Amino acid sequence: MRLGVCGAVLLLAAAYYVYLPLPSGVSEPWKLMLLDALFRSFVQASDVVHKLGFCHSIHMLNKVVSWVEVTDARSCPAVHVTDSTLGGVPTRIFQPNEGKKLKRGLIYFHGGGWALASGKMRSYDRLCRKMAEDLDAVIMSVDYRLAPEAVFPDQYHDALAASQAFLSAEVLQRYSIDPERVCVSGDSAGGNLAAAVAQQLASDNSTSVKFTAQALIYPVLQALDFHTASYQQNQAVPILHRPYMARFWLQYLGANISLVPVLLENNHSSLDEPNISSKTRSKLNWTAMLPAERRKHFRLVVKEKGSPGVVSRVPGLLDVRAAPLLAEQEVLGKTPKAYVMTCEFDVLRDDGLMYARRLRDAGVDVTSDHHEDGFHGCMVFANLPMMSSVGQRSMNSYIRWLDQNL
Ligand SMILES: *[C@@H]1O[C@H](CO)[C@@H](O)[C@H](O)[C@H]1NC(C)=O
Ligand SMILES: *[C@@H]1O[C@H](CO)[C@@H](O)[C@H](O)[C@H]1NC(C)=O
Ligand SMILES: *[C@@H]1O[C@H](CO)[C@@H](O)[C@H](O)[C@H]1NC(C)=O
Ligand SMILES: *[C@@H]1O[C@H](CO)[C@@H](O)[C@H](O)[C@H]1NC(C)=O
Ligand SMILES: *[C@@H]1O[C@H](CO)[C@@H](O)[C@H](O)[C@H]1NC(C)=O
Numbered sequence: 089m090r091l092g093v094c095g096a097v098l099l100l101a102a103a104y105y106v107y108l109p110l111p112s113g114v115s116e117p118w119k120l121m122l123l124d125a126l127f128r129s130f131v132q133a134s135d136v137v138h139k140l141g142f143c144h145s146i147h148m149l150n151k152v153v154s155w156v157e158v159t160d161a162r163s164c165p166a167v168h169v170t171d172s173t174l175g176g177v178p179t180r181i182f183q184p185n186e187g188k189k190l191k192r193g194l195i196y197f198h199g200g201g202w203a204l205a206s207g208k209m210r211s212y213d214r215l216c217r218k219m220a221e222d223l224d225a226v227i228m229s230v231d232y233r234l235a236p237e238a239v240f241p242d243q244y245h246d247a248l249a250a251s252q253a254f255l256s257a258e259v260l261q262r263y264s265i266d267p268e269r270v271c272v273s274g275d276s277a278g279g280n281l282a283a284a285v286a287q288q289l290a291s292d293n294s295t296s297v298k299f300t301a302q303a304l305i306y307p308v309l310q311a312l313d314f315h316t317a318s319y320q321q322n323q324a325v326p327i328l329h330r331p332y333m334a335r336f337w338l339q340y341l342g343a344n345i346s347l348v349p350v351l352l353e354n355n356h357s358s359l360d361e362p363n364i365s366s367k368t369r370s371k372l373n374w375t376a377m378l379p380a381e382r383r384k385h386f387r388l389v390v391k392e393k394g395s396p397g398v399v400s401r402v403p404g405l406l407d408v409r410a411a412p413l414l415a416e417q418e419v420l421g422k423t424p425k426a427y428v429m430t431c432e433f434d435v436l437r438d439d440g441l442m443y444a445r446r447l448r449d450a451g452v453d454v455t456s457d458h459h460e461d462g463f464h465g466c467m468v469f470a471n472l473p474m475m476s477s478v479g480q481r482s483m484n485s486y487i488r489w490l491d492q493n494l
Contacts, residue, residue: 124326175253199276201336239342279307315389318437358394431462
């Protein structure tokens with residue numbers, strides 16, 4: 089009897105911990121709640137370890153992730169897998185075993201807020217293996233340095249150095265890659281690096297071979313507006329809650345985490361901040377760039393008076409290498425054919441939708457692939473046994489686009 093009561097109480101407590109009111113329409117809500125509870129418990133546990141002074145919470149999180157997730161480079165009959173370096177940056181390389189003809193090539197940057205995860209994680213390893221096999225392409229997954237040790241522009245520089253090496257005659261030849269069929273890609277923070285590198289290499293002359301495609305999976309592209317319609321709509325939707333994203337940004341830009349509340353109020357981009365020009369503001373004015381069915385009833389949140397001076401203390405906020413949405417139209421116009429995946433239940437939805445719109449306005453051929461029941465991270469979690477539906481669908485449409493456009 090007493091055991092029964094205890095059991096019921098525990099079950100209720102667990103349900104309370106896991107339960108989260110989710111918007112209707114999100115794919116497989118209970119599975120998402122479970123994933124979120126798992127993620128939250130990891131974050132909370134590592135915050136406790138941090139407070140006790142054992143180690144930094146990010147290190148703890150990465151340790152847990154690597155126990156659970158990191159895999160060795162294991163080849164299989166269809167794909168030869170090796171760990172190597174590219175431009176001095178650690179890289180896992182996936183080569184299809186079939187045939188002698190030139191192959192398509194793709195360089196991939198994993199997500200994780202510029203602080204977490206690795207290309208060696210099972211989810212990324214499986215994604216790259218599948219791409220190598222399905223596309224008969226050479227895939228290179230890059231382990232750029234991570235925060236908090238490395239901060240902007242280290243991650244960007246690693247991504248750029250790896251990309252320059254990838255496009256060199258020597259590497260293309262060594263791996264039999266067709267120089268006219270090379271793509272840069274990544275998800276979330278990796279999508280940010282992919283977009284930034286695509287801009288840089290399209291407008292400088294450091295490589296004679298240029299990327300012919302860019303494929304961005306729910307990318308993060310700006311840090312001036314934390315009240316876009318999607319930030320407002322999805323602020324409490326797992327797994328990327330709004331405050332997490334502000335924290336990831338500050339950590340990436342090497343700024344003080346105590347600025348999180350300032351960013352969350354859009355105080356850093358208030359109208360009394362003289363360093364943000366109206367031209368810059370117009371590049372992320374989602375009320376002008378998004379269709380009505382995405383804007384819904386949401387309104388711009390622009391403070392008359394805020395906390396001027398933050399962008400001078402954290403100059404990365406205005407640096408296009410960190411925030412590719414702020415690029416000039418002429419630069420965007422030089423970048424290759426693009427694929428931009430967005431998910432309805434993702435704070436970063438509008439970053440991606442605005443970027444697709446700006447690329448299109450600049451004359452770039454853009455495929456905007458929006459998933460009405462998707463959430464942040466869904467494609468990479470597609471391989472977890474419990475995550476099937478939207479994860480699989482989004483991965484299939486990403487790979488199909490590459491097959492038809494690369
Ligand atoms: C690349 O551009 C820079 C500056 O625009 C120029 O100084 C340099 O000579 C160029 N290099 C090549 C190989 O064309
Ligand atoms: C961050 O800001 C807080 C509050 O302003 C301050 O107490 C702390 O010393 C700062 N930390 C660093 C590393 O600058
Ligand atoms: C944003 O766009 C709307 C609609 O085009 C316009 O009325 C508004 O002034 C713009 N706001 C800013 C801050 O650029
Ligand atoms: C935002 O700016 C307003 C006006 O300057 C100020 O009253 C408020 O305390 C600021 N909020 C934060 C979190 O700094
Ligand atoms: C901000 O404006 C001040 C004064 O106009 C200038 O000295 C500073 O370099 C600017 N900072 C940035 C990041 O543009």
